[in-house]
Amino acid sequence: MRTLTVLYDSECGLCRRAHEWLAQQPKLIELVFVPCASAEARKLFPELNHEWTKADLTVIDNLGAVYFGPKGWLMVLWALTRYREWSYRLATPELLPTTKRVVSAISQNRYQISRAVS
């Protein structure tokens, strides 16, 4: 795996903040950020359901493997030099259900959280 394309919601403040933070982190794998359901995203992944990507973070590797929602977040962590260990820890069977719950809760309330922190 060489690159991960991150389809993120460019209309949400929290996501833009996360994008800025990620851009500064040292990486083991290159991350490419593309706003979800944009013309660019549709061009890159012609067969993907783009309505679906608006609901939650979607990460696609250069071979076409799609990681949606919490899985996408784990893949982004995995790409970071400092946090790869955490991606394994959070993906263990003991922690995965909690990871999914927390990540989904943040994703679903991202506009409210953005408003609250700005």
Next chain:
Amino acid sequence: MTIEITTYLVYLAISIALTIWVARTLHKNGRVFLVDVFHGNETLADSVNHLLVVGFYLINFGYVSLALKLGYDIADAKEGIEALSVKVGMVLLVLGGMHFFNLFVFSRMRRRKTIHDGRPPIAPDSFTAVKQEV
């Protein structure tokens, strides 16, 4: 033979035996870790293992030798045994410390390896076609 000399000889015998035992344990059980770290390259693993054990011997024998001198007179066998227990106790603690340091080095090497050629933490949800970049 005075009590001091006997104490020194017993101290040396116990310390040397302990050091050899710990070094052999490390040598035997550390090999598996090193083979894994070096992607199954057994020659390299054996070489590094041997070098680690040599360093281990040097540090421990160095300590045993430096710590030999008692610095006070011993009157009877009771005091001899007491002095011996302090000395051997220190050697044991140093050996224990070295042992855990070695374990730490091994696991560190191993973790670094798994970090760098690690597989994704999770399986993908699906696959999609990717437009080839020109």
